[in-house]
Amino acid sequence: MTESDTVGAIRVLEAICDEIERQRGFLCELDAALGDGDHGVSMAKSFAAVRAALPGLAGQDLAQVLSAVGMTLVSEAGGAMGPLYGTAFIRAGWVVAGKYDVTAEDLAAMLAAAEQGIVQRGRAQVGDKTMLDALHPAALAAQRAADEGTDLAAALRAAADAAEGGAAATKDLVAKVGRASRLGERTLGHQDAGATSLAIILRTAADTLQG
Numbered sequence: 001m002t003e004s005d006t007v008g009a010i011r012v013l014e015a016i017c018d019e020i021e022r023q024r025g026f027l028c029e030l031d032a033a034l035g036d037g038d039h040g041v042s043m044a045k046s047f048a049a050v051r052a053a054l055p056g057l058a059g060q061d062l063a064q065v066l067s068a069v070g071m072t073l074v075s076e077a078g079g080a081m082g083p084l085y086g087t088a089f090i091r092a093g094w095v096v097a098g099k100y101d102v103t104a105e106d107l108a109a110m111l112a113a114a115e116q117g118i119v120q121r122g123r124a125q126v127g128d129k130t131m132l133d134a135l136h137p138a139a140l141a142a143q144r145a146a147d148e149g150t151d152l153a154a155a156l157r158a159a160a161d162a163a164e165g166g167a168a169a170t171k172d173l174v175a176k177v178g179r180a181s182r183l184g185e186r187t188l189g190h191q192d193a194g195a196t197s198l199a200i201i202l203r204t205a206a207d208t209l210q211g
Contacts, residue, residue, distance in 0.1 A: 017051035031193035034180035039193040046076040066093030091117035104155035111139035129173040131194035137162035163199040
């Protein structure tokens, strides 16, 4: 079994859950400038529920694991983030149905499927100052890495780098959807919390897989 098998995937997910808890305050601080300031609390609560469910997912294929994570997020997270993140994990799981190992090509397809699901569910587009502004460049970077023949770890690092760049770039965008859109030009200069949490998830996954 390789590091990218189900056991490895659960280890990565556990690390993500722990990091979301550590970043709770930071995410709330970002969200307070644009919304109601509860993004960190909501994310930490929902990913704590995910962490509690992970031991029971050992031995299942990756689609089953990701679907269970997605359904937990949908049921536990408040506001729009639960359905959006839940959809992302569920759609990513569809790509690897029946698989226990992930390749760089699989990762690219998973991120593309997650992006498509979020677009359909949230009706947002790239440039609207949302999590898509981190996910879209991450999906493109993973695809480029896969096309170059890199391994999973390298493709995931490339995706994480791109997501972090995309999240930082949301400071230059005006929010066009959600609560933040009511602030209009006042959202300039502030980094989007959803894009940041997406970048945190991908960075933690990359670091855990590498480590």
